[in-house]
Amino acid sequence: MPTALESTSVGADVLEYIYGPGQTERQLWISDFIKIVDPWMPYIPISELHTRLLNESKQLKGEDILLLACIKLNTEPCPEGQPVNKQYLAVKSTFVSAEIYGTLSIRLLQASLLLLLYEHGHGIYPSAYTTLGVCARYLGALDIETGPYAGDWMDGEQRRRLWWVVYVMER
Structure with a gap:
């Protein structure tokens, strides 16, 4: 199973x-x-x-490009005041591509949470609800929970925060 999304699998619309x-x-x-x-x-x-x-010296991986696109979605005003726009649809379809390619990583979960934040904040339902479900399933697939983590402290803290963000967004 691929753990990283190749930049070649990111759609041309997202790259643009x-x-x-x-x-x-x-x-x-x-x-x-x-x-x-x-x-x-x-x-x-x-x-x-x-x-x-x-x-700037290294080429971004596909999941980094997707995270950057989600950051941009959340920090710029919607074109023509429409939250469901060309950029949102391009980003959303890239998540579907990532799922088809079998990509599973913490970076993709982080980007999914930003997409969820965008959808929830703009009242894009039921997409926000289904994106929340994807985030919850990613937690299980990545074996992320709130308990003690045996590895690096920083990695454990990041995993705990991801779990709590999904929990809070679900509530």
Whole structure:
């Protein structure tokens, strides 16, 4: 089972959304995310955002591109005030592709939670409900729970935070 989404499996619409003309403001999207989302839902380590998403010298993996697209969805105003737009549909369909390719990773769960936040915040139902179900299933598939974690402290803390975010969003 692949653990990472290849960048070749990310749709052209998502790549254009991130890399298209005038889309060079990754630093701005990340800083807006840190100001808007992170204070009340800190489940993605800020150091990880900087090292993985802002490093211009390395090519982003597909799941990193998807995470960046979800960050952008949550930090920019909706085009024409329509939350169900071309960009949202491109991102949503890439999640379906990731599922078809059998991708399973913490990074994809983080991106799914941002998609859930976007859907819930814009009243996109029943999509928000089904995305929540996907997030809950990812917790089980990745063996993420609130109990003690035998590995690295930072990894254990990140896993606990992911579990709690899914729990809070479900409530």
